[in-house]
Amino acid sequence: MAEAVLADPAGVSERSITSVARLCRTSETTVLRFCRAVGLAGYPELRIALARAAQGEENDRARSATADSVIAASDSLADVVSKITYADQRAVADTGAAIDVKALQAAVDAVVKARRVDVYGVGASGLVGQELHGRLQPLGVASYAWVDPHAALMSAALLGPGDVAVGVSHTGTTTDVLDALRLARTRGATTVAITNFDRAPIAGLSDIVLTTAARETTFRTGAMASRVAQLVVVDCLFTGVAMQSYDRSATALDASRSVLRSRHTERHDRGVGVGA
The missing domain is CATH 3.40.50.10490 (Glucose-6-phosphate isomerase like protein; domain 1)
Structure with missing residues (x-):
């Protein structure tokens, strides 16, 4: 179950509990036990958490792709600030x-x-x-x-x-x-x-x-x-x-x-x- 969640959190969030149980070759009861083991009340809460996490990762990738590009003539001042701060933060981390x-x-x-x-x-x-x-x-x-x-x-x-x-x-x-x-x-x-x-x-x-x-x-x-x-x-x-x-x-x-x-x-x- 954990491997399926890590491999495709967005995909798992779109599946029913029955579908996930079949994917993992286990029972719905085991899926529920997994949800409780990670601190969630049930499967609906797991789906919501995974969907939010997947959306957050997508947004981060989009922001990174924009911030990682060169400064263009069409950029707004907000874009310039974003790109400069991203470059400086990345320089620290990469160094x-x-x-x-x-x-x-x-x-x-x-x-x-x-x-x-x-x-x-x-x-x-x-x-x-x-x-x-x-x-x-x-x-x-x-x-x-x-x-x-x-x-x-x-x-x-x-x-x-x-x-x-x-x-x-x-x-x-x-x-x-x-x-x-x-x-x-x-x-x-x-x-x-x-x-x-x-x-x-x-x-x-x-x-x-x-x-x-x-x-x-x-x-x-x-x-x-x-x-x-x-x-x-x-x-x-x-x-x-x-x-x-x-x-x-x-x-x-x-x-x-x-x-x-x-x-x-x-x-x-x-x-x-x-x-x-």
């Missing part, structure tokens, strides 16, 4: 599913042991690189984010064994990032790539490759979805590093928050007016 945990662990180990960590990125990926730096620094990791190509090269020239260089590039083809990563590698640093394409040139220059899973759409080259996916990897890397020394990391983060707390005005609960 989480695609992360190579062994590669992530290798990157975590390298950062934990590093004398210093250089992060290279330009444009949108440069913002992600600065985010990684901002996450690592409060943990006491000597990290530096370079968005200027010349500064990146000068810093890379000073790296050596025991250092880590992280290159962030969605396409994996940004020459400014590739040049800095290549130089860092010749100096003996461990190189790490954060990219959407594991066969891109950046992968050939990296000891460790952390891949994202994001797609760019119309009007959204270098879009938020790619940055959201990169930030998922950054968050995983940061948390992995923090977990290596949980108590020390918690103390360091508390110290950072304490220093910054004085830079905020007094907070008010939402909905409370200025004069309240």
Whole structure:
């Protein structure tokens, strides 16, 4: 009975209890026992539940098919919102599913042991690189984010064994990032790539490759979805590093928050007016 329901919920919802019993080669009494076993009063309630579930799946497929398409000139603003949010949500989910945990662990180990960590990125990926730096620094990791190509090269020239260089590039083809990563590698640093394409040139220059899973759409080259996916990897890397020394990391983060707390005005609960 359970196999029949899982295989074709919509079809079962359209059958009578006698028809379902025959399909499953069992008795109507057994069908009723199944209904009660799953928390339903009887077969009519099962048919209603299956029909609603089947309709919900159909609606979800229709919404996904629409949201997964490219932004078109005929789209309404509501369509645009739906497509953008769907792309970003999918980027997060797909990246989480695609992360190579062994590669992530290798990157975590390298950062934990590093004398210093250089992060290279330009444009949108440069913002992600600065985010990684901002996450690592409060943990006491000597990290530096370079968005200027010349500064990146000068810093890379000073790296050596025991250092880590992280290159962030969605396409994996940004020459400014590739040049800095290549130089860092010749100096003996461990190189790490954060990219959407594991066969891109950046992968050939990296000891460790952390891949994202994001797609760019119309009007959204270098879009938020790619940055959201990169930030998922950054968050995983940061948390992995923090977990290596949980108590020390918690103390360091508390110290950072304490220093910054004085830079905020007094907070008010939402909905409370200025004069309240």
